[in-house]
Amino acid sequence: MQTSNLPKIANEIRLNIIEALHASGSGHPGGSLSTADILACLYYKEMNIDPSNPDWPARDRFVLSKGHAAPALYSVLSMKGYFSHEDLLTLRKMGGFLQGHPDMKHTPGVDMSTGSLGQGVSAATGMALSAKLFGDDFRVYTLLGDGEIQEGQVWEAAMFAGSHKLDNLVVFVDNNNLQIDGTLEEVNSPYPLDDKFRAFNFHVIVLEDGHDTAAICAALDEARTVKSKPTCIICKTIKGKGVSFMENQVGWHGKGMTEEQYLQAKEELEKAGEA
Amino acid sequence: MADVKKIATRVSLGEGLTALAAEHDDFIVMDADVAMATMTNTFRQKYPERFVDCGIAEANMMSMAAGIATTGRVPFVCSFAMFVVGRVFEQIRNSIGYPHLNVKICSTHGGISAGEDGATHQCNEDLTLMRTIPGMTVICPSDDIEARAALKAAYEHVGPVYLRFGRQPVAVINDTEDYSFTIGKGRVLREGTDVALIACGIMVQEALVCAEFLAEEGIQARVINMPTIKPLDESLVLKAAEDCKKVVTIEEHSVLGALGSAVCEVLSEKRPTPVKRIGMQDCYGESGPALGLLDKYGLSGKRIAETVKNWIR
Numbered sequence: 001m002q003t004s005n006l007p008k009i010a011n012e013i014r015l016n017i018i019e020a021l022h023a024s025g026s027g028h029p030g031g032s033l034s035t036a037d038i039l040a041c042l043y044y045k046e047m048n049i050d051p052s053n054p055d056w057p058a059r060d061r062f063v064l065s066k067g068h069a070a071p072a073l074y075s076v077l078s079m080k081g082y083f084s085h086e087d088l089l090t091l092r093k094m095g096g097f098l099q100g101h102p103d104m105k106h107t108p109g110v111d112m113s114t115g116s117l118g119q120g121v122s123a124a125t126g127m128a129l130s131a132k133l134f135g136d137d138f139r140v141y142t143l144l145g146d147g148e149i150q151e152g153q154v155w156e157a158a159m160f161a162g163s164h165k166l167d168n169l170v171v172f173v174d175n176n177n178l179q180i181d182g183t184l185e186e187v188n189s190p191y192p193l194d195d196k197f198r199a200f201n202f203h204v205i206v207l208e209d210g211h212d213t214a215a216i217c218a219a220l221d222e223a224r225t226v227k228s229k230p231t232c233i234i235c236k237t238i239k240g241k242g243v244s245f246m247e248n249q250v251g252w253h254g255k256g257m258t259e260e261q262y263l264q265a266k267e268e269l270e271k272a273g274e275a
Numbered sequence: 276m277a278d279v280k281k282i283a284t285r286v287s288l289g290e291g292l293t294a295l296a297a298e299h300d301d302f303i304v305m306d307a308d309v310a311m312a313t314m315t316n317t318f319r320q321k322y323p324e325r326f327v328d329c330g331i332a333e334a335n336m337m338s339m340a341a342g343i344a345t346t347g348r349v350p351f352v353c354s355f356a357m358f359v360v361g362r363v364f365e366q367i368r369n370s371i372g373y374p375h376l377n378v379k380i381c382s383t384h385g386g387i388s389a390g391e392d393g394a395t396h397q398c399n400e401d402l403t404l405m406r407t408i409p410g411m412t413v414i415c416p417s418d419d420i421e422a423r424a425a426l427k428a429a430y431e432h433v434g435p436v437y438l439r440f441g442r443q444p445v446a447v448i449n450d451t452e453d454y455s456f457t458i459g460k461g462r463v464l465r466e467g468t469d470v471a472l473i474a475c476g477i478m479v480q481e482a483l484v485c486a487e488f489l490a491e492e493g494i495q496a497r498v499i500n501m502p503t504i505k506p507l508d509e510s511l512v513l514k515a516a517e518d519c520k521k522v523v524t525i526e527e528h529s530v531l532g533a534l535g536s537a538v539c540e541v542l543s544e545k546r547p548t549p550v551k552r553i554g555m556q557d558c559y560g561e562s563g564p565a566l567g568l569l570d571k572y573g574l575s576g577k578r579i580a581e582t583v584k585n586w587i588r
Contacts (some may be wrong), residue, residue, distance in 0.1 A: 057346070103374075105375065113369070116365060119366055122341075123338050126341060126342025160329060
């Protein structure tokens with residue numbers, strides 16, 4: 001996969017997110033849109049996966065620790081062929097397999113059930129540990145929300161991953177600086193993020209533009225060269241990225257769109273896709 | 276029963292895991308800085324490469340175990356009941372229970388027989404908490420033989436299992452030729468039709484002592500060892516109710532939500548029968564020697580016999 005296509009793929013993920021959330025009538029647009037570029041890089045360049053064999057034991061793993069960004073994960077999974085675009089539009093519907101938060105039991109391509117914040121990063125750490133203990137080559141990727149890292153368990157996991165030198169683990173932080181009740185500083189500041197992860201023995205890469213797919217891919221390449229340390233890639237992102245009226249608006253953490261808002265969001269993203 | 280051989284089931288945990296490791300190479304043991312107390316240190320000494328000390332960070336330990344299980348390996352996660360269940364209920368519920376992952380949760384120091392450490396370390400709620408999780412199997416073995424057999428059965432069972440082991444040395448009561456352990460099956464240890472005593476864990480030996488006291492009073496008690504709290508051996512409970520007309524449950528645990536409640540649920544729906552629930556009566560424990568505490572809180576064989584005698588009169 002050429003990295004030059006990744007911005008277009010990220011844009012398509014965003015379009016799918018908006019369509020899925022329009023179909024569901026509820027969900028989390030802001031924090032889903034901010035992750036699209038990271039997911040594009042992981043699923044279209046970085047990870048060794050086989051959508052026709054979702055349970056392939058040697059596959060790389062991805063754990064969406066910020067499980068509320070499920071629409072973003074489902075979008076990329078549908079684009080990769082784990083299930084159909086039609087299925088994507090069943091998001092949050094009763095009896096469907098696309099739960100509000102990822103459910104590994106019923107959704108092909110989901111490597112871990114998540115949604116309760118702080119637990120996914122530990123599960124990813126466990127996967128990475130298992131690979132080390134049993135001599136597997138797969139790598140493990142996880143994506144944390146920046147509000148999520150207020151959970152103490154995240155630092156238990158970070159301490160373990162650093163202490164056990166899990167260099168097969170990459171932790172992304174989607175640093176959009178907004179959580180439900182306000183900015184991170186207004187609520188409970190976790191900053192400085194880079195120094196904290198460094199202090200927990202991580203190799204830390206900070207991306208000032210967390211939507212720059214070339215930079216994300218370069219960071220992932222760098223992570224592969226790091227030995228005896230897990231890598232943390234802090235992506236400074238914009239919550240609601242790609243939809244003008246959602247960008248940096250805390251109110252779009254988790255709410256449904258009106259028909260008019262949906263059409264506008266779709267139009268903006270389609271236009272961006274043509275550029 | 277003074278000269279009976281006694282072994283704490285936490286010792287069985289350490290030795291049982293070590294024995295299991297000789298047959299299977301796809302499981303690991305995790306602990307949270309209490310390996311010397313849970314006795315998983317026995318395993319660590321023999322298989323250090325398959326032992327992971329997670330440090331004093333139980334939340335991470337539980338969710339890591341979930342992640343390990345997704346890779347096809349079987350983690351046995353061990354600590355005190357208060358911390359490997361009480362502290363991390365939500366991690367177990369969401370990261371292990373909901374995806375039905377193959378994690379084996381092993382606790383020691385459940386109940387007031389944890390002793391001198393006092394109420395903060397005496398978990399009387401673990402069996403209830405684990406029983407409420409859909410798909411969770413809950414086992415509380417009664418002695419060394421059953422503890423080892425339960426560990427093996429837990430390994431062979433695909434899905435999450437909670438096992439509660441004890442700190443207090445307990446009489447070996449299952450050293451009979453016909454003994455076998457099956458998840459979901461209880462066993463009649465003593466026949467009787469005046470009252471049925473259904474017990475789990477270290478309370479099984481106390482139930483046997485209680486039956487001796489009752490026999491002296493002319494009361495013939497049936498004693499049932501019920502190591503699996505979930506799924507419960509309903510037919511054995513119903514048969515006991517049919518034959519004995521009165522049922523007593525005995526557990527070193529809160530009477531709210533565990534063995535006593537499980538028995539009441541079955542009987543109230545299928546065969547209404549008077550039940551007396553013996554256990555911790557919605558209260559905390561305190562510091563003290565294990566045997567002294569069991570007696571004070573009405574959980575020694577003698578005290579149980581008094582309660583039963585007064586109740587059935």
